[in-house]
Amino acid sequence: MCGVPPVNAADAGPSRTAEVTSQPVLPKRRQRGPNDPDRRDRIARAAVAVIAEHGIDSLTHRKVAAMAGVPLGSTTYHFASLEELIAAALDKAAEAGIGQLQAWANGLDDGDDVASALADYVIESIGERREQTLAEYNLYVLALHRPHLQQAAVAWDSALSDVLIALTDRPTGRMLGTLLCGLLMQNVLRPDLPSKADVEETFRRAIAGTA
Amino acid sequence: MCGVPPVNAADAGPSRTAEVTSQPVLPKRRQRGPNDPDRRDRIARAAVAVIAEHGIDSLTHRKVAAMAGVPLGSTTYHFASLEELIAAALDKAAEAGIGQLQAWANGLDDGDDVASALADYVIESIGERREQTLAEYNLYVLALHRPHLQQAAVAWDSALSDVLIALTDRPTGRMLGTLLCGLLMQNVLRPDLPSKADVEETFRRAIAGTA
DNA sequence: TTTGGATATGGACGTCAGTACATAACTGTG
DNA sequence: CACAGTTATGTACTGACGTCCATATCCAAA
Numbered sequence: 157m158c159g160v161p162p163v164n165a166a167d168a169g170p171s172r173t174a175e176v177t178s179q180p181v182l183p184k185r186r187q188r189g190p191n192d193p194d195r196r197d198r199i200a201r202a203a204v205a206v207i208a209e210h211g212i213d214s215l216t217h218r219k220v221a222a223m224a225g226v227p228l229g230s231t232t233y234h235f236a237s238l239e240e241l242i243a244a245a246l247d248k249a250a251e252a253g254i255g256q257l258q259a260w261a262n263g264l265d266d267g268d269d270v271a272s273a274l275a276d277y278v279i280e281s282i283g284e285r286r287e288q289t290l291a292e293y294n295l296y297v298l299a300l301h302r303p304h305l306q307q308a309a310v311a312w313d314s315a316l317s318d319v320l321i322a323l324t325d326r327p328t329g330r331m332l333g334t335l336l337c338g339l340l341m342q343n344v345l346r347p348d349l350p351s352k353a354d355v356e357e358t359f360r361r362a363i364a365g366t367a
Numbered sequence: 368m369c370g371v372p373p374v375n376a377a378d379a380g381p382s383r384t385a386e387v388t389s390q391p392v393l394p395k396r397r398q399r400g401p402n403d404p405d406r407r408d409r410i411a412r413a414a415v416a417v418i419a420e421h422g423i424d425s426l427t428h429r430k431v432a433a434m435a436g437v438p439l440g441s442t443t444y445h446f447a448s449l450e451e452l453i454a455a456a457l458d459k460a461a462e463a464g465i466g467q468l469q470a471w472a473n474g475l476d477d478g479d480d481v482a483s484a485l486a487d488y489v490i491e492s493i494g495e496r497r498e499q500t501l502a503e504y505n506l507y508v509l510a511l512h513r514p515h516l517q518q519a520a521v522a523w524d525s526a527l528s529d530v531l532i533a534l535t536d537r538p539t540g541r542m543l544g545t546l547l548c549g550l551l552m553q554n555v556l557r558p559d560l561p562s563k564a565d566v567e568e569t570f571r572r573a574i575a576g577t578a
Numbered sequence: 579t580t581t582g583g584a585t586a587t588g589g590a591c592g593t594c595a596g597t598a599c600a601t602a603a604c605t606g607t608g
Numbered sequence: 609c610a611c612a613g614t615t616a617t618g619t620a621c622t623g624a625c626g627t628c629c630a631t632a633t634c635c636a637a638a
Contacts, residue, residue: 195586211512213424216625229587232627290511297508299556300501301422306556313553331569335542338549342524345510345517358542365572406616427595440617443597579638586633594625603616608609 196234196244199224203245204252208291212298215242239302246295246305250312253292256285257319270323271363274332275356282343282350289344313337324363331362407445407455410435414456415463419502423509426453450513457506457516461523464503465530467496472530481534482574485543486567493554493561500555524548535574542573 202224206215217231217238224231235241260277264270281289296312299305313333320336321329335358343350413435417426428442428449435442446452471488475481492500507523510516524544531547532540546569554561 192586211509213509217627218625227587229589229629230585233586236627238626293508293511296552297504298422298424300504306558309556327565327568330565331546331572334546334549334553334569336549337552338545338547341507341548341552342545345520347517354538354541357538358545361542361573361576365575403616428597429595438617440599440619441615444616447597449596581638582636584633584635587629587631589629589631591628592626595623596621597623598621599619601617601619603614605612605614607611607613 195224195226195230197248199226199231199234200241200244200248203241204249204291204295207245207294208287211290212294215245217241239304242295242298242302243305243308246299246308246312249288249292249295250308250315252288254312254315254319256288257316261319261323264323270332271356271359272352274336274359275352278336278339278343278355279349279352281340286344289340293341293344328363328365331365332359335359335362406435406437406441408459410437410442410445411452411455411459414452415460415502415506418456418505419498422501423505426456428452450515453506453509453513454516454519457510457519457523460499460503460506461519461526463499465523465526467499468527468530472534475534481543482567482570483563485547485570486563489547489550489554489566490560490563492551497555500551504552504555539574539576542576543570546570546573 199220203215203220206219206223210219215238218228220241221228221231231241235244257277260273264273296309299309316336317330317333319329320332323329324332339350339355339358410431414426414431417430417434421430426449429439431452432439432442442452446455468488471484475484507520510520527547528541528544530540531543534540535543550561550566550569
């Protein structure tokens with residue numbers, strides 16, 4: 157329903173939904189009180205999903221609650237303020253983004269061409285993973301005006317760089333990270349996907365520059 | 368007062384401000400009705416300034432009105448909706464950003480080193496012009512979830528590329544544009560400025576790749 | 579079973595934003 | 609000057625939002 161991280165995927169189903177009318181003696185609602193241990197996480201992921209779908213400027217407790225399938229109060233219970241929720245969403249998005257790139261790197265074979273593989277990665281990020289990418293840039297920009305989020309955003313960036321540095325060397329890896337950032341940013345809002353050849357050539361030039 | 372485009376710079380002063388108590392016969396407020404021909408533009412620039420200062424998620428008619436020094440009604444009179452105001456702000460920011468880069472390019476002498484000059488440009492954008500850069504990225508990201516703004520954002524990007532292409536060649540210019548985008552994005556939220564040497568080396572590698 | 583603390587819920591409250599609109603001020607024309 | 613049309617303003621309305629909190633539920637230890 158939203159094309160982004162699952163949110164409800166592992167949801168076994170015990171999330172309260174009516175069925176209240178019969179059996180007036182038995183517990184009125186199934187599953188209240190303490191259970192559902194990863195609810196906090198699910199809410200944070202739902203926040204990312206809301207941002208992916210509607211953009212940062214329509215992130216509200218109510219939308220997140222609806223997306224996560226939890227009552228409104230649950231969002232304010234687990235996160236004392238909207239700011240805290242945003243911070244958690246940033247962490248979740250960073251975690252997901254870093255995991256994605258690491259998985260990509262782990263999938264590389266020794267002889268593989270990094271430029272070509274990176275180009276594939278870009279095209280996937282703009283294509284199939286588009287909404288995730290949108291959410292990531294929304295959250296990243298949100299950090300621009302929030303000093304308490306800047307550290308997390310910088311760490312996110314560094315983690316991405318580290319993956320690319322491990323594949324090449326420090327200056328090259330950092331340059332690849334910059335190119336990746338710029339390419340995603342520039343292309344994620346274009347109506348058409350870039351050609352793989354162009355993207356690949358861009359990366360190749362950065363790698364070739366290694367003296 | 369805000370470090371960003373002037374907004375009130377060319378403001379000759381006829382923008383109503385109190386002084387009403389005396390002279391009950393004379394016009395109660397100076398300067399109502401049709402005058403102040405560039406008020407619409409000033410409101411749009413004020414919107415950019417608000418975004419630069421507080422971030423996109425606190426852009427409101429009221430804040431813009433205060434920043435522009437006009438009454439609330441004036442913002443809704445000149446822009447039928449907030450969306451229209453955002454669109455105008457995006458245009459203004461794009462215009463300013465493009466103008467800035469063009470001015471930079473025009474200031475180059477024939478023998479100048481493009482990599483070095485671009486590095487200076489980056490450092491200025493993150494330093495002295497930091498707030499303008501922040502506003503630009505905020506607005507750019509806002510376009511991600513607004514189909515009617517994507518064309519403007521893409522045009523903005525193309526205009527920047529064109530300047531860099533004119534200095535080199537098509538693939539190199541496009542790569543420089545991507546690097547510029549990525550470098551600003553990555554560094555504008557870091558607490559410390561990057562070293563000029565690093566930035567310059569990055570650009571140089573893109574230029575050197577020209578075969 | 580009782581009890582206490584943690585978890586969870588839904589509704590209510592105060593605030594603030596976007597928008598609409600009646601009215602006012604001004605400009606130009608006759 | 610009178611009038612019409614445009615530009616401009618202050619204010620009120622409605623809805624939505626963040627937050628709070630009294631209450632409910634559950635778990636685990638005594």
